Amino acid sequence: NAGVTQTPKFRILKIGQSMTLQCTQDMNHNYMYWYRQDPGMGLKLIYYSVGAGITDKGEVPNGYNVSRSTTEDFPLRLELAAPSQTSVYFCASSYSQDRNNEQFFGPGTRLTVL
Amino acid sequence: AQSVTQPDIHITVSEGASLELRCNYSYGATPYLFWYVQSPGQGLQLLLKYFSGDTLVQGIKGFEAEFKRSQSSFNLRKPSVHWSDAAEYFCAVTSGTYKYIFGTGTRLKVLA
Numbered sequence: 001n002a003g004v005t006q007t008p009k010f011r012i013l014k015i016g017q018s019m020t021l022q023c024t025q026d027m028n029h030n031y032m033y034w035y036r037q038d039p040g041m042g043l044k045l046i047y048y049s050v051g052a053g054i055t056d057k058g059e060v061p062n063g064y065n066v067s068r069s070t071t072e073d074f075p076l077r078l079e080l081a082a083p084s085q086t087s088v089y090f091c092a093s094s095y096s097q098d099r100n101n102e103q104f105f106g107p108g109t110r111l112t113v114l
Numbered sequence: 115a116q117s118v119t120q121p122d123i124h125i126t127v128s129e130g131a132s133l134e135l136r137c138n139y140s141y142g143a144t145p146y147l148f149w150y151v152q153s154p155g156q157g158l159q160l161l162l163k164y165f166s167g168d169t170l171v172q173g174i175k176g177f178e179a180e181f182k183r184s185q186s187s188f189n190l191r192k193p194s195v196h197w198s199d200a201a202e203y204f205c206a207v208t209s210g211t212y213k214y215i216f217g218t219g220t221r222l223k224v225l226a
Contacts, residue, residue: 004157031212040123042204042216043158050212058213090157102148103214105157 001026004106006091012112013081021076021109023091031094032074033058033103034066036087043090049074081113116141118207120217127195128225135190135220137205147188148206148214149179158204164188175199200224 007022025032030051035043045058049068063085065077074093078085088110092103119138127133139145146165150158162173169181179190188205205217 033212040218042118042218043214044216045213048212092158102160102163103158105150105159107155107157 003027004091004093004104006089006106006109008109009107010110012114013078014114015081015083017081018077018079019081019111021078021089021091021111023074023076023106024072025074025091025093025104026072027093027095027104028071029093029095029104030071031096031103032068033092033094034064034074034076035090035092036060036085037090037108038087046076046089078111083113085111086113087111116207116215118205118215118217120203120205120220122220123218124221124223126223126225129197130194133190133192133195133199133222135203135205135222137188137190137217139186139188139205139207139215141186141207141209141215143209145207146209147179147181148208149173149177149188149190150204150206151175152202152204152219154201161190161203195222195224197224197226 004025033048034046044060047066049055088108090108091106094103117140148163149161152158164171164181202219202221204219206214208214
């Protein structure tokens with residue numbers, strides 16, 4: 001199993017541009033998550049999904065959109081990039097949300113908005 | 115408010131020395147606690163977790179952590195640090211839902 005994969009690894013955007021961060025998992029996990037990691041701030045949840053067709057907002061959803069058309073894929077969309085969205089983005093997945101299931105993380109996408 | 119505090123932003127230890135990374139939480143519900151490690155340029159990997167039972171839990175790579183309810187702490191320990199342990203370590207807490215609360219991380223440097 002490849003686990004959780006993310007593309008691209010790095011990206012530089014200009015203010016106002018849009019892009020989609022891709023996330024795929026091959027573990028047949030129901031739950032998927034998007035986090036952003038800022039220096040000294042830990043990880044903040046942007047959006048999460050409990051299954052195909054179902055998504056919901058996390059702590060910091062503004063400026064982002066998600067979709068979940070399949071179990072495997074959970075792309076994150078930035079419509080109008082802003083410097084405040086410069087961050088490292090992590091996708092994660094878990095079999096369920098209960099206590100016995102850890103979250104598995106992808107390697108991250110480092111995004112810079114100039 | 116629910117929170118996780120990792121008081122030490124940076125810790126430097128010599129190779130072979132013992133290590134303790136601190137984690138304190140403030141959580142109204144019964145907490146489920148995790149330690150993750152993030153190597154440079156990598157995602158987070160689970161080291162260990164505590165849900166119930168024995169308050170001393172063993173993890174991968176020779177790490178252990180002890181849950182102390184009276185102190186609201188879940189400190190991570192390792193008796194002898196290896197150079198490959200240099201990384202950033204995150205403590206996290208959840209009540210069993212999707213909502214994980216992560217600490218701000220402790221960056222470990224290991225001196226040869």
